[in-house]
Amino acid sequence: MAKPTPEPWYHPPQEEVCALCGRAVPSAERDLHHLVPKSQGGRQTAVLHRICHRQLHALFSEKELAQRYSSVEALLAHEAVRSFVDWVRTKPDGFYQRTRRARSR
Numbered sequence: 001m002a003k004p005t006p007e008p009w010y011h012p013p014q015e016e017v018c019a020l021c022g023r024a025v026p027s028a029e030r031d032l033h034h035l036v037p038k039s040q041g042g043r044q045t046a047v048l049h050r051i052c053h054r055q056l057h058a059l060f061s062e063k064e065l066a067q068r069y070s071s072v073e074a075l076l077a078h079e080a081v082r083s084f085v086d087w088v089r090t091k092p093d094g095f096y097q098r099t100r101r102a103r104s105r
Helices: 050-059 062-067 072-077 079-088
Strands: 030-034 045-049
Touching: 030 050, 045 050, 050 079, 072 079
Parallel strands: none
Antiparallel strands: 030 045
């Protein structure tokens, strides 16, 4: 009788993908974004590139994120986020640039 084949104990880490732009996230550029800010009672998170995460917080206050933009779909529906995502998708996965606060905020 043949021995049962054991399930391999090592599983290589799966590549994480940014929930906002859809690019692969290098571990050095990985941030967890609370869809509803922790200060507003949020617990659910999404993996984002550091540049994508900083852009969201530059555009929106925590109150706006909690009330209007508490899902990735709602964030992507906003015109400024959409244009940022279209721009950042042309950059390499590890790309980072300093983010400036939006004037309208």
